Amino acid sequence: MSTRYYDVIVIGGGIVGSTIARELSRYDVRVAVLDKASELPSGASRANSGMVHAGYDDKPGTMKAYFCPKGNAIYRSLYEELDFTLNKVGSYVCAFAEEEIAHLNLLLDQGRKNGVPSVEIISGDELRSREPNASKEIIAALWAPTGCIINNFEAVLAFMDNAQQNGVELFLETEVLDVLLSQGEKQVVGVNTNKGMFLAPIVINAAGVHSDRIARMVGDESFVIHPRRGDYFITDKYVGNLVKSFFFACPSEAGKGITVASTADHNLLMGPTSIFQVDRDKTATTAEGLKQVIEGARRLIPPIPVNMAITTFAGLRADPDTGDFVIGILKKPHGFVNVAGIKSPGFTSAPAIAQHIVERIKDELKDLVEFKPNRKFVPERKHIPRFAYLTMEERSALAEKDPRYAQIVCRCESVTEGQVVEAIRRGARTVAAVKIWTRAGAGRCQGGFCGPRVMEILARELNIPMEEVTRHGGHSRMLVGKTKEYWFRGSDHE
Structure with missing residues (x-):
């Protein structure tokens, strides 16, 4: 070496x-x-x-x-x-009881001392006038624009x-x-x-x-460092407009608690939990953790439809x-x-x-x-150009310069072949990396439609067999061989 x-x-x-x-x-x-x-x-x-x-x-x-x-x-x-x-949407910390208002005042005082501009406490009614889907049980909120x-x-x-x-x-x-x-x-x-x-x-x-x-x-x-796991839900974009801002409940010793927000790409995000674990690499969600997420999220925003969830994930925080x-x-x-x-x-x-x-x-x-x-x-x-957010005129101009931008690879997120190729040019070598760069596979079907096409483009651009395309590198290969070959191996034709 x-x-x-x-x-x-x-x-x-x-x-x-x-x-x-x-x-x-x-x-x-x-x-x-x-x-x-x-x-x-x-x-x-x-x-x-x-x-x-x-x-x-x-x-x-x-x-x-x-x-x-x-x-x-x-x-x-x-x-x-x-x-x-980056969306400048502001955030709310919500109080459900009189004793929690004292905590809002503590956060208000800390915010002012820390130099946070324009923080204020508003009533629950004022909150709901801005965010109609907020819980009727919220009596006050700290607003941080x-x-x-x-x-x-x-x-x-x-x-x-x-x-x-x-x-x-x-x-x-x-x-x-x-x-x-x-x-x-x-x-x-x-x-x-x-x-x-x-x-x-x-x-x-x-x-x-x-x-x-x-x-x-x-x-x-x-x-x-003590790893602290956080479980999350992501819903389809059709319910991302339930809220405009970031919602928190009053925090506890375990952390900021379950939150609800419309993501930068307009999905609805719920989470995280806060669970200590020994393993520093395990990021599997649990049924118990996801149940906790739903209960906490619906406490803030009751109309959240759980059946619109498209994926779950978990992350590990480095808690010193x-x-x-x-x-x-x-x-x-x-x-x-x-x-x-x-x-x-x-x-x-x-x-x-x-x-x-x-x-x-x-x-x-x-x-x-x-x-x-x-x-x-x-x-x-x-x-990389965000094709989904371009005007029709901008899309046409882009496709005229490079016809690959006229070829849709991911229907859910309107990702084109041109975007996938550019992601590879900038260093993407895995299916997950292409998803990170372009959002191909981040939509409702979670790669069910575009996954094979992304793999084909990776194989072509990297000049490798399809069997060597991986999800996360290492041994995470998407394919192990051709179906016909494996059928013959297990049959009398061998």
């Missing part, structure tokens, strides 16, 4: 790793991002509520309280520049795509096996992976639920035992940086954390790497 040389290695390509990579790409340094998944986003950056939180939930003085409102502002300023979907719904898939892709445009190298299916240290274990020198050695004097640990394990590779036992984000540069070994335990509001906070940690690295680790400005840095990038 070959040895590669860089100035900075980022372990983890989720929203934290992607935003850090983009910040680093502003400088003339060699950066590698390593992720063991076959496509981005994966982990918690893939399976979450898609919420850009306003910033009232967290106790003033904590890192969460500091970074969340700043991250919110960054997303709102960057979504056009980086071309990801800066809350947003984001397409979390597009956001991760946007930051990483732009980072790659500016010179960052991304290595998928690359698992870190060990962090390499110099003699005396005083200095980081790189990492050893299943793809060989990557050498660099600075290693940033943004490994999500596995970040404490990475930290232990350099002797840091200052925190422990510290109770707050774990962000810092270790004194020993020199060059090791933790950006760990970034659970909710971690997705919201990520771009602000990235700016903060890169500034610290420039200052505290300048003896290791010289951070000269990248004079060729390009801040903008464009997503």
Whole structure:
């Protein structure tokens, strides 16, 4: 296996790793991002509520309280520049009893201290005048107009795509096996992976639920990550208009509770649960968890039709035992940086954390790497054309330039062959990656119609047999052979 040389290695390509990579790409340094998944986003950056939180939930003085409102502002300023979907819909925290109003007042006070603009408490009647499907049992709500719904898939892709445009190298299916240290274990020198050695004097640990394990590779036992599973429902778009904004019940010690929202693509999202588990990779939903989601969602929005659900999923949050984000540069070994335990509001906070940690690295680790400005840095990038949202004139113009945009692959989401080919050109190598880039397979039939066509295009563009097309990389092959061949193997014709 070959040895590669860089100035900075980022372990983890989720929203934290992607935003850090983009910040680093502003400088003339060699950066590698390593992720063991076959496509981005994966982990918690893939399976979450898609919420850009306003910033009232967290106790003033904590890192969460500091970074969340700043991250919110960054997303709102960057979504056009980086071309990801963000809907400025606001959010409500709902009280069902008089004693919960006291908690709304606490959140209101925290929000003001954290610098969240325009938060206020409104009556249940005022809420229902804005959101007619809200429960009649809600007596008051905290309104935060800066809350947003984001397409979390597009956001991760946007930051990483732009980072790659500016010179960052991304290595998928690359698992870190060990962090390499110099003699005396005083200095980081790189990492050893299943793809060989990557050498660099600075290693940033943004490994999500596995970040404490990475930290232990350099002797840091200052925190422990406890995976917390969250189950979700997604419904068909036909009921996505039941609500306009993001709905929360009053939070508990377990978290923000079951939420209801119209997603960035206008489905209805319900969830998550909050269940501790030992396994750091298992993301199967449970009947008990999904029942809890439905009960919590219908408490907020009673008319939700469960029979309109098209899929379920679960994600694992990296819950640190510290109770707050774990962000810092270790004194020993020199060059090791933790950006760990970034659970909710971690997705919201990520771009602000990235700016903060890169500034610290420039200052505290300048003896290791010289951070000269990248004079060729390009801040903008464009997503693959969203054919479903174009006018007929725009569609015709696109198809005239490239006839593949006239070939519909996914009927549910109006995804064209042109979009699938462009996703592959940008790095999609699996059926799941094509879905993330284009939404092919994200609709009502969940890939029942477009799945075989997507596989054909992947095989053609990658010049591989259909049997080698996978869902998530590795051994997750979609096909094992031709039906005729398997029929003959099990018959007397053999």
